[in-house]
Amino acid sequence: MSSNQCVNWQGNLACLQQEGLVIKSRHTIDGIHVFGPDSDYTTLAISGLSLLSDECDIDSISVDENIDQFVLQACGYLIDENSVWSIQCSVDNACLSISRSHELDWDIEGEEMESEFHDSISKAWAEEMTAVSQGAFVSEQAYRSGASSRINFSSQQLGDIRIWPPREMIGDQRPEEAPPLSQGGVVESWTKLSAGGAPSEFSLRAPILEGIGTVFVRLDDGPCGVFLVADDNDGEIAIGSRVSFAVRKIYAQDGLIRYGLKALL
Amino acid sequence: MVDVAVVGAGQTKFGNHPLGLKGMWAESTENAFASIDGDFDPSMVDEAFIGSIAFGGGQIGNTAALLTEHTGMDNIPVRRVENACASSGFAFRDAWMAIKSGQADIVVAGGIEKMNDLSPERKRFWLGVSGDTEWERLAGLTFPGTYALMARRHFHEFGSVHDDLVNISVKNHMHGLDNEYAHIRKDVSFDKAQNGFMVADPLTLYDCCPTSDGASTVVLAADHVAKKLSDDPVWVLGSGAGSDHLALHDRPSITQLIATQRAATNAYNQAGLSANDIDLAEVHDCFTIAELMATEDLGFANRGEGGIFAREGRGIRNQGQVTINASGGLKSKGHPLGATGTGQVVEVFKQLRGEVESNRQVRDASHALTHNVGGSGATCAVHIFGRELK
Numbered sequence: 001m002s003s004n005q006c007v008n009w010q011g012n013l014a015c016l017q018q019e020g021l022v023i024k025s026r027h028t029i030d031g032i033h034v035f036g037p038d039s040d041y042t043t044l045a046i047s048g049l050s051l052l053s054d055e056c057d058i059d060s061i062s063v064d065e066n067i068d069q070f071v072l073q074a075c076g077y078l079i080d081e082n083s084v085w086s087i088q089c090s091v092d093n094a095c096l097s098i099s100r101s102h103e104l105d106w107d108i109e110g111e112e113m114e115s116e117f118h119d120s121i122s123k124a125w126a127e128e129m130t131a132v133s134q135g136a137f138v139s140e141q142a143y144r145s146g147a148s149s150r151i152n153f154s155s156q157q158l159g160d161i162r163i164w165p166p167r168e169m170i171g172d173q174r175p176e177e178a179p180p181l182s183q184g185g186v187v188e189s190w191t192k193l194s195a196g197g198a199p200s201e202f203s204l205r206a207p208i209l210e211g212i213g214t215v216f217v218r219l220d221d222g223p224c225g226v227f228l229v230a231d232d233n234d235g236e237i238a239i240g241s242r243v244s245f246a247v248r249k250i251y252a253q254d255g256l257i258r259y260g261l262k263a264l265l
Numbered sequence: 266m267v268d269v270a271v272v273g274a275g276q277t278k279f280g281n282h283p284l285g286l287k288g289m290w291a292e293s294t295e296n297a298f299a300s301i302d303g304d305f306d307p308s309m310v311d312e313a314f315i316g317s318i319a320f321g322g323g324q325i326g327n328t329a330a331l332l333t334e335h336t337g338m339d340n341i342p343v344r345r346v347e348n349a350c351a352s353s354g355f356a357f358r359d360a361w362m363a364i365k366s367g368q369a370d371i372v373v374a375g376g377i378e379k380m381n382d383l384s385p386e387r388k389r390f391w392l393g394v395s396g397d398t399e400w401e402r403l404a405g406l407t408f409p410g411t412y413a414l415m416a417r418r419h420f421h422e423f424g425s426v427h428d429d430l431v432n433i434s435v436k437n438h439m440h441g442l443d444n445e446y447a448h449i450r451k452d453v454s455f456d457k458a459q460n461g462f463m464v465a466d467p468l469t470l471y472d473c474c475p476t477s478d479g480a481s482t483v484v485l486a487a488d489h490v491a492k493k494l495s496d497d498p499v500w501v502l503g504s505g506a507g508s509d510h511l512a513l514h515d516r517p518s519i520t521q522l523i524a525t526q527r528a529a530t531n532a533y534n535q536a537g538l539s540a541n542d543i544d545l546a547e548v549h550d551c552f553t554i555a556e557l558m559a560t561e562d563l564g565f566a567n568r569g570e571g572g573i574f575a576r577e578g579r580g581i582r583n584q585g586q587v588t589i590n591a592s593g594g595l596k597s598k599g600h601p602l603g604a605t606g607t608g609q610v611v612e613v614f615k616q617l618r619g620e621v622e623s624n625r626q627v628r629d630a631s632h633a634l635t636h637n638v639g640g641s642g643a644t645c646a647v648h649i650f651g652r653e654l655k
Contacts, residue, residue, distance in 0.1 A: 133390070138399055146399060165400050165514070189421070189519065191413035197464045199407050200389035212405045216414045216513065224514040226404040226414070239421050250403055260403060 006108065010047045010246035011036065011232055011264060015106040016055060020085075020099030023048035027232070028110035029118060033094040036113075037121045037209060037231035038248040041066040041089045041096055042259065046075055046151075046247045048087075048098050061085040061098070071247070071259050074147040117208065124204040128252040131201075143258050150260040151247055153181040155221070164223040183245045183261070185219040190229075190237045201251040215263050217243055227263045235265030268654055269364045270491035270498035273301035273484035274607075274614040279599030280448035281381050282478035286324060289480040290315075290332040290377050293604075297375075297482035300614075303494040307337035310484075311369035314359045316352030316376035317345055317603035320391050321383045328377075338373065347603075349395035350551060352376055353481065354506075354606030354637025354646030360485050361504050361648075370490045375482040376604035388476065395640040397512035408551065409473055411513060411641040413465035416554035419520045420467070425572025427459075427467050430553035432575045434458040434471045434596060437550060440582055441593020443622050446611075448477045448599030472553040477599030481608035488654075499617050502538065502632070503649035505531030511643040522642035525562035529636070529647045533564075536632075536649040540564030543587050543649070544630035545616055547609035549638040550594040556580075559636055560589065563647070588627045591616060606637035606646060613650050 005016040014023040023044050024033045035044075045067050052058060060078035063069060066089040069079045088103040089096045097104035148154040149165050156163040156175035163175050192213045195206040206212050213229030215237060229237065230248055245261040252258070275296025277289050284292065298305060313333050319325040329343035346356040353376025360374035380388065393407045401411065419425050435455050441447040453471060461469030491498040507527030510516050516523070533539055540563060548563065550556035557571035565587055566574035574580065580589030592598045592612040595605060613633035615621045633650045 138403060142399055150400075150403070167515075189414040189418040191410050191417065191468075192463075192466045193405060193407070193410045193413075194462075194464055197407060197409045198405060199393050199402055200386055201402070202405055203386065203389060214405050214410055214414070216418070216519065226401055226406060226512075226514055228405045239417070258403065 009051050010244070011230060012044060012047050013108050013110065014048060014051055015108070016051070017104055017106070019101045020097060020104055021048050021052045022095065022097045022104045022106040024106070024108065024110065025094035026110045027094070027113040029113055029115045032092070033110055034113060034118055035094040037205070038262065039094070040249060042068040042071050043246070043248050044094070044096050045072065045087050045098070048096065049075070049077065052098055058085050061087060063087045064089055068257065068259070070144065070147070071151060074151045076152060120208045121205060124208060125249070125252060128204050129255055131253050133253055138258065140254070140256055143256070153183060153261065155179070155181050155223070162221045162223060164219070164225065181219055181221040181223070185217040185243055187215050187237065187239055187241045187243060188218050188224065189216040189239060190214065201253060213237060215243065217263065227261060230262040230264050233264055237265055241265050267365060267367060268488040269361050269485055269501045270488065270495065271483055271501065271610060271614050271650070272486045272491050272495040272498050273297045273305070274482070274611040275300055276446055276481035276604070276608050276611045277479050278446050279477040279479035279601055279604070279608070286377060286379055287332065287335045289379070289478065290375070291335055293375065293480035294336040294482040297484055301484060301494055302496040305494055310338045310341060310371050310373050312341055312360070312363050313338055313343040313373040313375070314346050314356035315343065316347070316354070316356035316606060317378055318347060318349060318352060318395065319345070320378050320380050320602060321387065323379065332377065348644045349639035350549070350600070350602045350605055351637045351639035351644045351646050352603040352606065354635065354648070355644070357483060357607055357610060357648065358504050358506055358646050361501055364485055364487050370487045372485050373482060374485060374607055375480065376607045377480040378601035378603040379478050380476045380601060381478050392476070400514065401512055408641060409465035409468055412552040412554050413468045414513065415519050415558065416467055419554065419558065422520055423569035423572065425557065429557060429572035429575040430472050431455055431458045432578065433550065433553040433556050436578070436581055437590050437594040437596040440591055440625070441597025443625050444593050444598060445622070447593045447597050448475050449597050468552055468554070474551050474595035474600040477601040479599060479601030479604045479608065481604045481611050483607045483610045483614070497618050499614050500651050500654050501648060502651045502655060503532035503534070503536030505529060505535065505647045506645065507531070508644050509642055511640070513641065520558065521568070522558060522562050522638065522645065524642050524645035525559060525636065525638065525647070528645040529563050532647040532649050536651070537655055538632060538649060541586070542632050543634045544632050545588040545591050545613065545627045546634040546636065547592060547612050548589055548594065548636040549605070550590060550596050551600055551638070553596065555638065556589065556594065563634065563636060565589070582625070583628050591625060591627050606635070609635040609637060610648070617650060617652050
């Protein structure tokens with residue numbers, strides 16, 4: 001593994017080291033790293049693992065209680081407390097290390113975030129966790145059954161055609177499972193919804209974020225999809241722009257955070 | 266096979282209605298029954314189909330039984346029909362088929378929605394229930410967002426521009442200004458519509474229909490009964506319907522509605538007519554881009570030229586070959602989801618019989634079309650009407 005390669009990765013700051021990787025939120029308040037508006041330890045962990053997986057094979061990993069194990073499993077990682085790889089979350093920083101030995105550390109400056117914004121968005125997430133749906137409900141069962149497609153682009157194949165999101169039958173045939181799609185595509189259309197135009201699941205956070213961005217993307221492997229734009233995306237959205245994806249928090253309801261792929265430009 | 270006519274049609278005013286479901290349905294049904302020229306009694310109705318999403322969840326189960334009970338149509342087969350915003354377009358088609366099949370002679374089709382007695386929070390939940398919940402809603406989309414994606418793509422592919430949508434908004438508000446049943450009766454200037462509050466970029470408030478309360482009722486009859494009940498029946502010359510993928514990402518194109526094209530082709534073929542024969546069309550302009558695409562999908566404009574059609578004012582009342590949304594459309598008349606489809610039929614019934622306000626009358630109209638879309642185009646019903654049988 002290469003050592004001390006530091007990169008901006010999926011909106012985060014990551015440093016590959018001899019024994020693993022350290023990944024931090026790029027947002028700071030008074031020098032302390034804090035989570036972005038749709039990030040947490042789980043999104044940092046998936047981001048870090050996707051970078052580290054380019055360097056070495058990680059089949060299993062042990063995690064602590066800060067990580068949503070289901071989401072990691074949906075990305076294809078086996079959770080095993082005896083694994084040589086472990087994720088260690090920092091207690092007082094939006095930072096974690098993924099390593100084969102001890103907890104790793106790395107000092108780097110981030111971008112200052114307004115503390116008022118951070119407090120508002122954190123409070124909204126906490127409030128959202130207790131929200132109850134009144135219609136158009138994505139149940140926990142529905143969320144979990146579609147998670148590997150939503151989080152990891154798991155796809156299907158019928159003849160030469162790649163299919164995503166998954167379908168039951170096409171004509172009289174059932175498509176077969178296929179490897180995950182590559183995580184890139186081109187914007188075919190986009191919109192930014194005002195707070196009032198956003199679904200009620202986003203009604204607490206949309207005003208704080210001044211609306212939410214959505215893109216209609218033609219994926220490199222063929223299928224199309226609609227995706228939220230990551231809340232801290234800095235890139236300009238335009239038809240023809242290339243996008244990549246990262247797992248972020250989508251919304252919370254009934255005590256469960258729904259995660260999914262969001263677009264980065 | 267038996268021919269079918271509309272012999273009566275009525276509605277409530279669309280908008281913030283002071284009455285609840287039972288009261289609104291009674292009002293629209295009374296109006297429909299009163300419009301029947303001959304001797305009629307509610308007990309003559311054989312069957313009823315009532316379109317509704319049951320917005321807000323106030324009365325989801327057995328809606329139709331509750332409503333017909335309060336309008337003198339006791340003990341007959343009734344049901345609620347649900348196909349999102351196309352619910353009563355499909356209720357009308359079901360009523361037409363019931364008569365066509367020979368199982369009924371007089372059938373009521375109608376629609377109803379109560380939308381404005383909910384808290385803003387609850388309303389937002391319900392406004393998204395007809396889209397693809399698992400993938401589109403989880404990507405933050407409600408219908409303003411869905412249609413905004415279509416609009417921006419149409420701009421990109423065909424060179425249409427937001428000002429084309431502004432023209433549609435201004436036209437429909439102008440048409441609805443004198444419609445006593447319209448929700449929003451105000452003249453909207455081009456400048457005002459051009460600079461509205463952004464709801465879902467590029468769609469502003471003036472590109473979006475309002476959320477309305479309302480009910481509409483239509484009475485259909487078999488030909489041998491229609492001639493006794495009506496001095497001037499309006500004949501149903503064609504009924505077409507279609508469906509498409511619910512989610513945008515599964516469609517081959519997001520700048521056309523295949524369901525509309527299929528429904529229109531079926532209806533035109535059945536009527537033996539083409540778009541050139543239509544004098545007025547009530548089209549489903551839940552958003553201005555929806556009207557722009559509908560003018561193409563229904564054949565009034567070539568593919569990609571809906572923007573030019575709007576720019577040239579070709580849908581303005583009595584100024585072009587066809588008048589689009591003489592009622593004001595969903596944009597001005599309002600959009601009480603389940604009531605919209607049969608509300609369109611109420612307008613063409615009155616227009617073809619020369620019964621609307623004189624300054625709203627489409628001159629010399631002999632053929633009319635209604636176009637009712639469910640959600641972002643997953644379902645569509647198109648009907649063609651004429652003053653004379655073929």
